[in-house]
Amino acid sequence: MVNNNCYINLMAKKMFEFTLEMLAGMEAQVPDAYAELIRKTGLRTEELTDWSRKAEHMRIPLDPASGVYEEHDGYFDLPHIDIHSIPVTDFPLYSKWSYDRLYRYDMIKQPDVLMFMFLYNGEFSLEAKRANYEYYEPRCIHESSLSPSIHSILASEIGKEEEAYQFFEFATRLDLDNYNRNTREGLHTTSIAAAWMNIVYGFGGMRSDGERLSFRPTLPQRWTSYSFQVMYEGVLLGVTVNSEHVGFKALQGGTASILVYGQEIKVDAAGTVLPLGEGMLA
Missing domain, CATH: 1.10.287 (Helix Hairpins)
Incomplete structure (x- = not known):
């Protein structure tokens, strides 16, 4: 289309x-x-x-002046619609609106541009991520169950801590609270999986698209701590974050070299504890 x-x-x-x-x-x-x-x-x-x-x-497609990638040819010329003006009873739109009405406006179902900025994170500057997030977030209706989590991850990276947490709640409670008014059609398992991504890639700041696994952890204000595990090059890494420290430990498989706040560290069975990064208490 x-x-x-x-x-x-x-x-x-x-x-x-x-x-x-x-x-x-x-x-x-x-x-x-x-x-x-x-x-x-x-x-x-x-x-x-x-x-x-x-x-x-x-x-x-890219607008060099603003740094915003265009969703598709002609997208910037589409009439704008305030998505918050759409009655909640109209959702899910795909079952209430015709296709010609759905695609008439600059409204998007899911964050295509933000998705590839997440997948190839290291290739885009923080300024580019912020410009595209701020442009597309007000235009996204999140009728894709992957949408809230990707917004949460990018919001966390660009310092929008409250929005990151709100989107995390959206992703984790999508079916519990029937946010999209379509839970009767089945559980959104991708959103459930993406809730894990929210913690690891979002608050944990993990990035796996570079030459080395990296982390830039933050701690949501509502939390006292969190932890997760990831397998990296045959090493099972345990990661813990609290209001003061970030801990990394090789639970099995030997040692691994990773980046934490841009600093290279070697993680072994004894573990490594670092201060929570400056300004990282969200």
């Missing part, structure tokens, strides 16, 4: 780039296996050239 959806185009660009990188690495490191792959698939050199060209020239 639209041209050049920003999320789809960026993910297609990443797919081409990743595929080309993996094939180049395979050719250099395991040439026999690469030759067998070419034999089995019939992959041609001109196909690789075509993929590279498509990745290089992929259209990623």
